[in-house]
Amino acid sequence: MLNVKSENCINCETCNERSPLFSLLNKEELAIMNSGRFEVQFDAGETIVKQGTSATHMMVLTGGMAKLFLQGFDRRNLILDIILPWKLFGGPGLFTDMRYHYTVTALEKTHVCFVSAENARKVIRLNPDFAESILRHCNRNGAANFDRLISLTQKQMPGRLADALLYLYNEIFRTTKFVLPLSRLELGEMSNMTKESVTRILKDFENEGIIALDNKSIQILKLETLKDISLRG
Amino acid sequence: MLNVKSENCINCETCNERSPLFSLLNKEELAIMNSGRFEVQFDAGETIVKQGTSATHMMVLTGGMAKLFLQGFDRRNLILDIILPWKLFGGPGLFTDMRYHYTVTALEKTHVCFVSAENARKVIRLNPDFAESILRHCNRNGAANFDRLISLTQKQMPGRLADALLYLYNEIFRTTKFVLPLSRLELGEMSNMTKESVTRILKDFENEGIIALDNKSIQILKLETLKDISLRG
DNA sequence: AAAAATAAATGATTTATCTCATTTTCTTTT
DNA sequence: AAAAGAAAATGAGATAAATCATTTATTTTT
Numbered sequence: 001m002l003n004v005k006s007e008n009c010i011n012c013e014t015c016n017e018r019s020p021l022f023s024l025l026n027k028e029e030l031a032i033m034n035s036g037r038f039e040v041q042f043d044a045g046e047t048i049v050k051q052g053t054s055a056t057h058m059m060v061l062t063g064g065m066a067k068l069f070l071q072g073f074d075r076r077n078l079i080l081d082i083i084l085p086w087k088l089f090g091g092p093g094l095f096t097d098m099r100y101h102y103t104v105t106a107l108e109k110t111h112v113c114f115v116s117a118e119n120a121r122k123v124i125r126l127n128p129d130f131a132e133s134i135l136r137h138c139n140r141n142g143a144a145n146f147d148r149l150i151s152l153t154q155k156q157m158p159g160r161l162a163d164a165l166l167y168l169y170n171e172i173f174r175t176t177k178f179v180l181p182l183s184r185l186e187l188g189e190m191s192n193m194t195k196e197s198v199t200r201i202l203k204d205f206e207n208e209g210i211i212a213l214d215n216k217s218i219q220i221l222k223l224e225t226l227k228d229i230s231l232r233g
Numbered sequence: 234m235l236n237v238k239s240e241n242c243i244n245c246e247t248c249n250e251r252s253p254l255f256s257l258l259n260k261e262e263l264a265i266m267n268s269g270r271f272e273v274q275f276d277a278g279e280t281i282v283k284q285g286t287s288a289t290h291m292m293v294l295t296g297g298m299a300k301l302f303l304q305g306f307d308r309r310n311l312i313l314d315i316i317l318p319w320k321l322f323g324g325p326g327l328f329t330d331m332r333y334h335y336t337v338t339a340l341e342k343t344h345v346c347f348v349s350a351e352n353a354r355k356v357i358r359l360n361p362d363f364a365e366s367i368l369r370h371c372n373r374n375g376a377a378n379f380d381r382l383i384s385l386t387q388k389q390m391p392g393r394l395a396d397a398l399l400y401l402y403n404e405i406f407r408t409t410k411f412v413l414p415l416s417r418l419e420l421g422e423m424s425n426m427t428k429e430s431v432t433r434i435l436k437d438f439e440n441e442g443i444i445a446l447d448n449k450s451i452q453i454l455k456l457e458t459l460k461d462i463s464l465r466g
Numbered sequence: 467a468a469a470a471a472t473a474a475a476t477g478a479t480t481t482a483t484c485t486c487a488t489t490t491t492c493t494t495t496t
Numbered sequence: 497a498a499a500a501g502a503a504a505a506t507g508a509g510a511t512a513a514a515t516c517a518t519t520t521a522t523t524t525t526t
Contacts, residue, residue, distance in 0.1 A: 072383040073465055080382075092375030095368055101376050124368070125361035131368070132358065135328055138371045142325030143334050145378045149313075150305040152386050153425045156512070184474060192386045194514060199475055215522080232306050389482070417504060427484060432505055448492075 015113070019060060019086045021137070024129045032119050032126075039113045042066075042106040049089075051103040057114040058090040064110025065181060069189065070102050079190040080148065082107070082172050082181065088137065095121065107181050152192050155232060160191035161201050162230040165211070169220055177219040245270065248346070252293060252319045254370070257362045265352050265359075272346045275299075275339040282322075284336040290347040291323040297343025298414055302422065303335050312423040313381065315340070315405050315414065321370065328354065340414050385425050388465060393424035394434045395463040398444070402453055410452040 013030050016022045025033065039062065042048055049059065051071050061083045068081040068089060083089060083104065093099040094117055124131045151163045164187055169176060180187075184195040184202075191198070205211045210226055212219040220226060245267040249255045258266065272295065275281055282292065284304050294316045301314040301322060316322060316337065326332040327350055357364045384396045397420055402409065413420070417428040417435075424431070438444045443459055445452040453459060 070379055070383055072387040076387055078382060078386060092372040092379065094372060095365065096372045096376065101379050121365070125365065128358035128364070131361070131364045132328065132354070135357070135364070135368055135371060138368060138375065139325040139327060139329045142371065142375055142378070143329065145375070145382070146303055146325065146334050149311060149378070149382060149385065150303055152382065153311060154305040154309055195474080196476085196515085197513065203475080428504080429485085429506085430483065436505080 042110045048104040055093040058120045060113045062111040065107045068104045077189045164190040275343045281337040288326040288333045291353045293346045295344040298340045310422045397424040
């Protein structure tokens, strides 16, 4: 039996209240989005979408946590985002070459709602507010990628790792103490360095009292220092 | 007197036949785009838009050539694109934080048409085909930036420089022999390396018979080899 | 609870790339 | 055409970061 749970998952009308984007839609538009929509549960490590395959859907994460990354050369990945509930993804292939340009895999038990790209397109054409919001979403991603390009090409390792930690603080956990959802290898895939370098620099940060590490649990002790390091450390 | 040449420049209706995007617009929509529109000429080296300033306009290059780049730390730039006529730009700040996220400067005498972002937004809301095209444009840029992220973080110098040359061949000149519009420093800003490294690697390429260099003029002799090098040289 | 597997830490070595100094070539100005 | 200025080429040395090998901790499986 397929792992599709259409029966017991929220429908687009309740999603409405959670995803700011969907709140722009009226009943009929939500009905379009809802038709053919399905939700799937993924276990940790499972692939939600795979780079290079047909981009047939727009996805909303409805529970759990996932990582979004580019697959480069020789199995080297570049993690671009951690995805939390109510975040929309689908990527730049939608409405262009209709291919996914990144891979998304679950970091824990995760629920994802799949909306047909064709239906999303219909609604984009019907509702200018929604269209504008999607365009804004796309532009915000674009700006974030510019920041990433600069971080990854112009900062050295401590600065890049500081950026990864600040990303987790600012965008994901919003508290200075949290459990790292990523391994050393994955932190390296986020900040473009080897796992050995991640280990060494985390140790340095710890020795300098910038962070406290206890296994997977991390606490940012000197946020301002970390921000300084981010601005070229 | 201002350097604004509204009198003798093409208006949006003739632009229509040149810019695929504008051909989607009807008379009224073109009139909206046209209202308050102005065209400015820039000399080589002049700044067309400056990163960080208010993003009030969408631009179309109508003549000449420009470079689009991110300004990072310590006056270090990252060139993302060479802009040719009929190419639209404005960046991810449009409709989000209303700031330009990159700087564009003229590489030669250049004409640029400025359309008010507010008018563009009106037309996006009126015309779903146009909205969809703008979204597609935005998505294509997004995909190109993914490729750039991988090139810049995962390839070493010869591969990155090969990518810069292949970009000039594929996207700009479409012939194997052309006059380099960029200095060694700028080629370095495109491929994230120092001007000295650019010089050395170009020399290597020349010694291996992959390219022929004569001052600013370059000819790609072994396109396939260059493509091989791009895929991890 | 022990064993196996995986992840993290640590150290020694190598390598890609940058920096800085100098010379040569090209371009612009006078 | 000469002089000045800018860009490119070249070489030697410094350095950030990767690689590889080994040990120590953590998880996961049995």
